[in-house]
Amino acid sequence: xxxxxxxxxxxxxxxxxTATLTCNYTNYSPAYLQWYRQDPGRGPVFLLLIRENEKxxxxxxxxxxxxxxxxQSLFHITxxxxxxxxxxxxxxxxxxxxxxxxGKGTSLLVTP
Amino acid sequence: NAGVTQTPKxxxxxxxxxxxxxCTQDMNHNYMYWYRQDPGMGLKLIYYSVxxxxxxxxxxxxxxxVSRSTTEDFPLRLxxxxxxxxxxxFCASSYSSGxxxxxxFFGPGTRLTVL
Numbered sequence: 398x399x400x401x402x403x404x405x406x407x408x409x410x411x412x413x414x415t416a417t418l419t420c421n422y423t424n425y426s427p428a429y430l431q432w433y434r435q436d437p438g439r440g441p442v443f444l445l446l447i448r449e450n451e452k453x454x455x456x457x458x459x460x461x462x463x464x465x466x467x468x469q470s471l472f473h474i475t476x477x478x479x480x481x482x483x484x485x486x487x488x489x490x491x492x493x494x495x496x497x498x499x500g501k502g503t504s505l506l507v508t509p
Numbered sequence: 510n511a512g513v514t515q516t517p518k519x520x521x522x523x524x525x526x527x528x529x530x531x532c533t534q535d536m537n538h539n540y541m542y543w544y545r546q547d548p549g550m551g552l553k554l555i556y557y558s559v560x561x562x563x564x565x566x567x568x569x570x571x572x573x574x575v576s577r578s579t580t581e582d583f584p585l586r587l588x589x590x591x592x593x594x595x596x597x598x599f600c601a602s603s604y605s606s607g608x609x610x611x612x613x614f615f616g617p618g619t620r621l622t623v624l
Binding site for chain 2: 401431438439440441442443446486491495496497498499500501502
């Protein structure tokens with residue numbers, strides 16, 4: 398069955414360091430992958446989308462890679478700040494591209 | 510734009526009661542979705558719609574019904590509420606022209622408890 402795996406353990410890093418979050422998937426051939434941020438008690442907010450023919454995508458301090466051979470995406474936040482503390486979700490397209498399947502998310506805590 | 514709005518924010522139901530969770534978007538998006546999120550779990554797709562009059566089941570549709578009579582509204586109906594339906598429900602929308610390759614916009618969620 399299709400499966401998306403994100404680190405279940407929270408990631409704690411110091412302010413200013415680079416945070417790297419992992420999203421692995423099995424039994425998928427996604428056309429694209431998305432990353433979302435979710436703060437406690439709120440709905441997810443879209444961050445980045447990367448397509449299967451793109452190796453890397455950047456947006457300000459964020460960088461996403463997509464390796465369809467390894468079936469893995471890495472999400473990097475450079476020069477991390479306490480305000481980056483949140484849960485980060487990766488999502489892959491399903492249902493012929495009409496909907497998304499979400500991972501459980503990884504909690505990131507950036508300490509001053 | 511208000512974006513995606515959901516009502517109510519909180520609700521407590523007794524077992525066997527029914528209710529409708531409301532969702533409205535003002536972005537003229539053709540795609541709309543309902544998800545549930547249990548503690549420590551990812552979002553599970555309940556139903557989705559690719560346009561007015563068109564709906565389809567997601568991963569966990571049992572116990573729920575939807576309708577899409579307008580572009581703006583996508584209500585989720587719970588019949589005969591059960592404790593297993595205690596969850597946070599998120600509605601989302603996106604604009605797509607042939608395949609959902611665009612970002613989804615989420616509402617603030619409805620926290621439902623069934624006792």
